[in-house]
Amino acid sequence: MSLFSFDIELTYDDSSRLLCACLKPQFDAPPITAAQITTLLKASGYGDFYLYGSTMSEFIAQSEALTEQGQKLYNEYLARLQKVAEAQPELEQAVLKEAKGQAEAADDISLKTEEASTEHSISPEKVFAMLGEQQIEFHIAECRDATISIETTDDDLQAYLSITQPYGGSIATEESVIAALKKQGIEFGIDAAAITKALKYDKCSEILIASGIKSTKGHDSKFEPLVSEQISSAPKIDAKGKVNYHDINEFVIVEPGEQLMRRTLPGKGKPGTDVYGKVIPAISGDVLPFSGDIIGSTASADDKNLLIACQKGHPVVKARGVSVENVLILNNVGLSTGNVDFDGSVCVNEDVADGVKIKASGDVTVKGVVGKATIIAGGNIVILQGLLGGSKALQDPSEEPYGAFLTSKGSVSAHFVTRSKIRAAKKIIIAEYSSHSDLHAEEQILVGQEGGKGNLFGGQARAFKLVAAKVIGSNGGTPTQ
Numbered sequence: 001m002s003l004f005s006f007d008i009e010l011t012y013d014d015s016s017r018l019l020c021a022c023l024k025p026q027f028d029a030p031p032i033t034a035a036q037i038t039t040l041l042k043a044s045g046y047g048d049f050y051l052y053g054s055t056m057s058e059f060i061a062q063s064e065a066l067t068e069q070g071q072k073l074y075n076e077y078l079a080r081l082q083k084v085a086e087a088q089p090e091l092e093q094a095v096l097k098e099a100k101g102q103a104e105a106a107d108d109i110s111l112k113t114e115e116a117s118t119e120h121s122i123s124p125e126k127v128f129a130m131l132g133e134q135q136i137e138f139h140i141a142e143c144r145d146a147t148i149s150i151e152t153t154d155d156d157l158q159a160y161l162s163i164t165q166p167y168g169g170s171i172a173t174e175e176s177v178i179a180a181l182k183k184q185g186i187e188f189g190i191d192a193a194a195i196t197k198a199l200k201y202d203k204c205s206e207i208l209i210a211s212g213i214k215s216t217k218g219h220d221s222k223f224e225p226l227v228s229e230q231i232s233s234a235p236k237i238d239a240k241g242k243v244n245y246h247d248i249n250e251f252v253i254v255e256p257g258e259q260l261m262r263r264t265l266p267g268k269g270k271p272g273t274d275v276y277g278k279v280i281p282a283i284s285g286d287v288l289p290f291s292g293d294i295i296g297s298t299a300s301a302d303d304k305n306l307l308i309a310c311q312k313g314h315p316v317v318k319a320r321g322v323s324v325e326n327v328l329i330l331n332n333v334g335l336s337t338g339n340v341d342f343d344g345s346v347c348v349n350e351d352v353a354d355g356v357k358i359k360a361s362g363d364v365t366v367k368g369v370v371g372k373a374t375i376i377a378g379g380n381i382v383i384l385q386g387l388l389g390g391s392k393a394l395q396d397p398s399e400e401p402y403g404a405f406l407t408s409k410g411s412v413s414a415h416f417v418t419r420s421k422i423r424a425a426k427k428i429i430i431a432e433y434s435s436h437s438d439l440h441a442e443e444q445i446l447v448g449q450e451g452g453k454g455n456l457f458g459g460q461a462r463a464f465k466l467v468a469a470k471v472i473g474s475n476g477g478t479p480t481q
């Protein structure tokens with residue numbers, strides 16, 4: 001007995017670029033499978049087409065269902081024909097057998113011959129028509145060209161290329177990519193090498209192929225100092241060839257109205273260009289204000305970009321301004337600063353090294369230790385720690401033997417004093433001790449009166465009103481005057 005089945009017929013529509021698979025009724029054809037369809041597509045030249053997977057599955061399922069229905073209908077039809085043949089007269093059957101050359105055949109051979117006769121009376125197309133179905137066809141594949149898409153960033157400074165894989169259609173080329181760029185209006189900063197590299201593959205995703213130039217912001221206002229905090233010069237050499245490394249720095253004093261700093265205008269920046277060739281305007285820099293923490297200076301009434309001094313003092317240059325202070329603040333005084341000669345007060349946060357000289361018209365405050373140094377003040381001298389004068393190597397017997405010398409038109413105070421010469425117009429106040437020093441005050445010398453050991457020994461102490469110490473002299477017999 002033959003088996004009702006279907007074969008596949010492919011038709012391609014150039015206008016729609018769709019490939020259609022039709023079911024053609026046929027006896028004894030193999031069952032339709034996905035592998036069979038794929039093989040048929042390749043053999044027919046459609047192997048590269050884009051397959052509709054779900055549609056192909058539906059096509060196979062439909063063929064299986066119709067095959068089952070057609071086979072059942074075919075079997076029923078054969079059975080009815082068989083009954084009609086058996087109802088005919090015996091003579092007719094004999095004639096039929098003789099015509100078919102099957103006389104004296106066995107019963108099973110006779111049955112097969114009868115079935116073959118009835119089968120020849122029905123075609124697969126007739127069975128399909130009895131199913132009541134029209135032509136069964138599905139669009140199972142499509143011919144697709146490679147698609148080119150170009151996307152730009154929000155600021156239009158970059159363009160990215162994406163290419164989908166072709167399925168039996170045309171591939172992407174440099175000409176087609178350039179045409180797509182032109183159609184989209186992209187004309188600036190195109191990277192031909194990036195396009196060539198992207199086209200080496202069937203597909204690509206978001207390849208940067210064009211870059212614009214971002215506009216640049218101009219520089220902000222700049223601040224140009226017109227004064228220096230100190231002026232440095234070469235070491236001085238006296239007549240004997242002795243080099244003085246201490247008088248190489250001069251601390252600057254400015255007068256009211258003197259120019260301190262100029263603020264320059266901000267830069268205009270540079271314009272940019274996006275990938276569409278449009279100019280991106282430049283951004284000017286910011287006009288920065290003068291610093292708000294400066295003192296003793298102000299903007300000129302005639303030029304708002306010019307900072308001038310409004311009091312006499314020492315200029316302290318900052319990032320966006322200059323302060324004018326009547327107190328010169330230094331971390332240390334030594335070779336790095338040289339001698340200090342300042343018209344105002346001086347504050348040293350740490351120590352004063354050996355061999356230097358501080359001269360100030362105001363007060364001098366030292367928060368650390370003073371070595372073999374000279375301090376001359378128009379106001380008070382305050383040394384929060386000690387004064388270590390030490391012995392001086394004398395070149396001439398007439399020279400002072402003391403390593404440190406302090407003179408003040410006010411008072412002098414220190415935590416302790418050793419081998420130093422001090423002259424004060426008012427008081428000398430020492431907390432712990434004075435050792436082998438020459439002290440002279442117009443009013444009082446007070447040692448240890450406000451706390452501390454208060455020892456006064458060695459050297460001499462003279463005051464017009466009072467010399468007071470907790471302990472004067474020593475058990476060792478050190479001469480103390």
